[in-house]
Amino acid sequence: MKPTDPRSPGHKSKRPTRKQRAMKAATESAGPHPDVHRQDGVRLQKVLADAGLGSRRACEQLIQDGRVEVDGVVVRELGTRVDPQAQSIHVDSMVITAHTDKVYLAFNKPRQVVSAMSDPEGRRNLSDYLKNRHERLFHVGRLDYETEGLLLVTNDGELANRLTHPRYEIQKTYLVEVRGQVAKDVGARLKAGIELDDGIARADSFKLLDATPGYSLVEIVLHSGRNRVVRRMMEAVGNPVTRLVRTKFGPINLAEQRQGKMRDLRPDEITALMEAVGL
Incomplete structure (x- = not known):
C-alpha cells in the first residue's frame, strides 16, 4: 500500500479518535448545565452573536470547544440559557458585555x-x-x-x-364580529381553503363563539400574513367583518392589556x- 493510504501503518488519520467521538456524543446528549442554566433566559449562542463574536453557528462552535464560561463554569451544552444582565460571561477569559439595547x-x-x-x-x-x-x-x-x-x-x-x-408558520388568533348568521359549513370551508384574488387562504382553526339575529362572533386562527386576509376570507363566505381584533401572536397573548397601551x-x-x- 502507498504511504498516503489511510490504512497504511503510521498514517495519521483525520477521523476523530474513539475518545473524541465519545466526548462529542456526551456533549451533544447532555442537557443544559444545571449550575448556570436560566429557564427564562436567552440562548447562550445568541448572547455571544449579539455581542459581535460571529455568526450563530460560529458561536455554537465556541461553546462546543469549551471556550465559554458562565459564572466561572465552562459550558459546552448548546441548550443552555442565560441571563446576560445578571450572569458573568467570558470567552477565552475575555469578559463579554451583552448588548442591552x-x-x-x-x-x-x-x-x-x-x-x-x-x-x-x-x-x-x-x-x-x-x-x-x-x-x-x-x-x-x-x-x-x-x-x-x-x-x-x-x-x-x-x-x-x-x-x-x-x-x-407563526399562528395569529383573531376575534371577529361578522354580519349575519354563520352557516354550519363555514368552518370547514375556511379550513379547506378559500380562493382569493392572490391565491388560496386557509384557516388553521375556526370556532363560533356567539350568535344573535344580525351578528355572529367567531374566533379564527391562521398563520398567513397576507394583507386583510381575515376580512377577505369572511367576505368570501358571505359574512362581512364589522369588527376585528387580534388577540394572540404566536405565544404572546393580548389578555387584559388596555387599548393604546x-x-x-x-x-x-x-x-x-x-x-x-x-x-
Whole structure:
C-alpha cells in the first residue's frame, strides 16, 4: 500500500479518535448545565452573536470547544440559557458585555391607527405611542387601519424577520364580529381553503363563539400574513367583518392589556418567541 493510504501503518488519520467521538456524543446528549442554566433566559449562542463574536453557528462552535464560561463554569451544552444582565460571561477569559439595547414590546392597537412610524396623511400612527423611546423601532407585521389588537414592536431584526417569514408558520388568533348568521359549513370551508384574488387562504382553526339575529362572533386562527386576509376570507363566505381584533401572536397573548397601551414583554415571553422561530 502507498504511504498516503489511510490504512497504511503510521498514517495519521483525520477521523476523530474513539475518545473524541465519545466526548462529542456526551456533549451533544447532555442537557443544559444545571449550575448556570436560566429557564427564562436567552440562548447562550445568541448572547455571544449579539455581542459581535460571529455568526450563530460560529458561536455554537465556541461553546462546543469549551471556550465559554458562565459564572466561572465552562459550558459546552448548546441548550443552555442565560441571563446576560445578571450572569458573568467570558470567552477565552475575555469578559463579554451583552448588548442591552434590544427592545421587545406588545402594543394593543386601537382602530384607526396606522401600523407605521409615520403617516403622510397625518393619521395617528405608532410613533404617537412611542414618544418616550429613543431606539429605532419597527413593527412585526402589520394590522390594517380598522383592525385592533396585538402588534409586536422591536428593534431585533432577526427575530422580526423570522416571525413574519412563512417558513415558521407563526399562528395569529383573531376575534371577529361578522354580519349575519354563520352557516354550519363555514368552518370547514375556511379550513379547506378559500380562493382569493392572490391565491388560496386557509384557516388553521375556526370556532363560533356567539350568535344573535344580525351578528355572529367567531374566533379564527391562521398563520398567513397576507394583507386583510381575515376580512377577505369572511367576505368570501358571505359574512362581512364589522369588527376585528387580534388577540394572540404566536405565544404572546393580548389578555387584559388596555387599548393604546405599550408594554415590555416579560423574559419568558421573549424566550417563547425565540423558541417559536428556533433562536
